[in-house]
Amino acid sequence: MNATMRRVAMATTAVALAATLAACGQAKEAGGDSRPEKKKTGPLTIGLLLPEDQTTRYENFDRPLIVKHVKALCADCTVRYGNAKSDAATQQQQVDSMITKKVDVIILDAVDSESIASSVKRADKAGIPVVAYDRLAEGPVSGYTSFDNEEVGRVQGRSLLKALGDRAGQGKIVMLNGWEADPNAAMFKRGALSVLEGKVEIGKSYDIDRWLADEANESMSGAISSLGKDEIVGVYAANDGMAGGAISALKSGGLDPLPPVTGQDAELAGVQRVLSGDQYMSVYKPYEPEAEAAAKMAIALGHGEKVDASDTVDSPTTKGIPTTLITPVALTKENVKETVVQDGLWKVSDICTAKYAAACAEAGLK
Template identity: 35%
Template sequence: MRKSLLALVAAGLLTTVTLTACDDGTDPGDSGDSGSATTSNGGQSSGKAGIGVILPDTKSSQRWSQDDPKYLKAAFEAGKVPYQIENAEGDKEQFKRLADKMLDEGAKVLIIANLDSASGKAVIEDAHSRSVPVIDYDRLTLNGGADYYVSFDNERVGELQAQTLVSCLKQKKVDNPIVAELNGSPTDNNATLFKNGYDRILDQYYNDAEFTKGPDQYVPDWDNDEGREIFSQMLKQYPKIGGVLAANDGLGNAAIEVLREKKLNGKVPVTGQDATVQGLQNILAGDQCMTVYKEIKLEADAAAKLAINLYKNVKPPVDDKLKDPESGAYVPFVKLDPEPITVKNVKAVVESGFVTAKSLCTAKYKAACTRAGIK
C-alpha cells in the first residue's frame, strides 16, 4: 500500500539570484553584442528581461543554482539576446512576482521550471494575457497551456532507475528484498513520471514475489532534510530494507546518511538522479548503486534555442508532442534522452565536462577515481 506523509515545511525570508544580460539596444533579430552588468545584490541586470527565466529553488538539486544558469547564460550570450535568469528560492508567491516583474519590464518570452502547477499556471496565464509565449522547462505545468515543453523522457528516467536497482540487488544476491521507494515532491509532475517509470518495472517483481514492496512515500518539495526523516521512519518500520529507489541524488544521499548510522551503507543499494558531485562520489564509494545523467547543457541549449527563435518572432517546429494528463491538450515537446551511470561509467560524466575531476576526486575519493579511470 502506498503511503504518503504530510509535512509542514517552515517558510523563511527568501532571496533571489539574478543573472541578466545587458540589452544592446538592438531590435529582436539584430545581432549586436550582449554584455552584462553587476547590480548591488550581486546579480547582473540590464533593466530589461528580453528572455526571462525563472528557476524553482536552490535546495533540491545543485543544477538550479549552478548548472542551468551557467548553460542558459552561455546560450543567450552566444545568441546575442538580452536575458534575465532568476531563482524563486522555493517560494511560490515569489515565483509569480518574478514573472510579473519580468513581464512588466517587457519580457518577450518566458522559460519557467515551476514549483507546482498552480503557480506555474498563474504565470502562464499572466504571460498569455500579454501575448508572451511560455516554455515549460524540465517540469510540465499541468493544465497550464504552455506553448512548448523541454525536458528529458522522465518515465524513461524511472525505468533506468528501477532496471539498475534490480541489477544491483541481483549482484548482491539478496533473496526477496524489501524495496523502499523515496519519491520526489507530490506537486512535481516529473516525480509522478519518474514513479510511473520505476513502478512499471518494479511492479513486475512485486507481482512475481521476487521482491517485497516496502514503504512508499513522497517527499514534500524534494526537501532532503525531510527525506532523511522520512527514510529514518521507513527503516524503523522495515529494518530489513534491502534496496532503496530514491528519486534523485539528494534523496539518495539522505537515505545513505541514515543507512550509514546503522552501518548499512554499501550493503543496501540506493538509486539517484542528476549525476551530482555528491551522487557520483557516493557511487565511487560504493554507497550508491547508480544515478541518471541528464545532460543539462542539452536541455538548456534546447530551451534557449526555442526562446531565441520566439524572441525573434520565429515559431520553431517541434516533432514530438506530450499529452497533458489533466487538460488532455498536446504540448509540443522537445524530448531528450537520459543515461544511466554506475561505477563503470562515472568517467563518462567527467569526460562530458559536466563535472570536473578536481571537484569529484577530492582526497577521500582519489583512490576510487583512479580505479574508475578518472585522472
C-alpha cells in the same frame, strides 16, 4: 413590418448573435490563442525563472548553460533571472514582474506546475510566450523541453533490479519519491513502478517534501524502525540529494553492507558516492542539450516564429505542445569517465579529492 414581426426579427437576431459569441468562446477554450501575433527583429529580453537552489544543478548548470546558448544565438539579447527557492507564490510574483517589465519571452521551470497556470495565462494575454523548462507547467505554454522522465524512472528501476539480482525476492525496498508538486516526480515514480512492481516487495513508499535530503533522511530512519534493518534490501531514491539523506540514515541504522541506492542528477556528491560504492547509481541527464533546446525555443518564440521541435506532448490544460525530450543515462562507477567527465560536467580534480583518491584510481580516473 408590424410590431409582432419586428419583435420576432429582433429576437431571432439576438439568438443568432448569442450563438455566434458562444461559438467564439468555445473555440478559444478549445485551443484558441489569445496572444497577439508579433514579428520582432533584433535583441530580445528573456525572462529565466528557475524553481529552487537546493539541487545544485539549477545554479551551477542550467542557469549558465541557458544564458550561454541564448548569447550564442543572440549576442545582444538580455536574460533577466529569478529563482523561486521552492516557493510557488514567489514564482508567481516573479512571472508578474516579468510581465510588468515587458520581457519578450519567459523560460519557466515551475515550482508547482498546477498553481503556475494562472500566471502563464497572464503572460500569454500580455503577448509573452512561455517555454516550460524541465517541468511541464500548466496553462498555454508555447514550448517544452525536458528529459524523458518516465524513462528516468525506468532507468532507476532497471538499475536497482540489476544491483539486487537474486536478492530482489528476499526482502523489501524503500521508495523515496520526489515532491508531489513537481510533475516530474510522478513520472519518475510511474516509470520506476512499471519496472519494479511484481519483482520486488515495496515495504515503504514516501513522497518527499521539496526533495529535501533531511526529509529523506527522516523517512528512511522511519522505514528502518518500521521494517527492521535486516528486511531492507534496496532503496529507490528519486534524486542524489535524497540518496545522500537515505545513505546517512542507513549508516546510522547499522546497515552493513549498505543496500543498493539509486539517485539522479549526477551531482558531485552523488558521483563521489557512486565511485566509493555508498550509492549504486545516479541518472546522468546532459543539461547542455536541454538548455540549448530551451534557448532555441525562446529565441524563435520571441521573434514570433514557430518552434522547431521533434515531438509534442499534452498537459492537463494544453494539447500539442511542441516538445524536445533528451535521453537520460544510467551512471555507475564503470562509466563515470565516459559520461560526466568526458562531457565536462565534472573535472577529475573536482571528483577525486583525497577522500576518493583510491576509488578514483580503481575507476581509472586520473
